[in-house]
Amino acid sequence: MSTSRIDEVILSITDDINRSPQADVTTYRRLAPVYDLLFGESYDYELQAEYIRRNAPNSPAFSVLEAGCGAGRLLDLLGAAYPKAHVRGVDLSKEMVQLARDRIEGQKNVDVARTNVFEIDGEYDIVAGFNLLPHFDEVATERFFRHAASILDNEGTLVFDYKDQRNNP
Secondary structure: OOHHHHHHHHHHHHHHHHHOOOOHHHHHHHHHHHHHHHHOOOOOHHHHHHHHHHHOOOOOOOEEEEEOOOOOHHHHHHHHHOOOOEEEEEEOOHHHHHHHHHHHOOOOOEEEEEOOHHHOOOOEEEEEEOOOHHHOOHHHHHHHHHHHHHHEEEEEEEEEOOOOOOOOO
8 A cells, every 4th residue: 555545544534533533433444454554563462362361261262252353463363372262353344354354364263243242142251352442432331341241251351451542542
């Protein structure tokens, strides 16, 4: 992708954000073509995978749900590191889900769905939400915690991070 095209995408993203704080899905749709270029080194996916490993049951066959999986970097790491685990990612953006599907292609223990995390049911050993909470308002954050608790098994763990937008734009 040319530098001018990248600049064009970044400007359209900035315009979306400036127009509406609720523009996240539109933002990510437009961000998808350059997501890895812009953020590939911004997040420590290895560290995120380590947090999940530390909280995983003492069994190779555990289940993980990543809410807001984006381009699927963490899914890819987890699927390769834990071939007996069931790793599932969900995201609202069809463009991000396609990137994730392309990234995890061939990993039979990983799947990705374009859906809202609040529509997921089942039971998971771990529910992960990295880089997710800054996209939620207070009501959605509380709803996320309640829903995550409802789909965790009895010994399950919620693993998440929090970045305060005031000092981490």
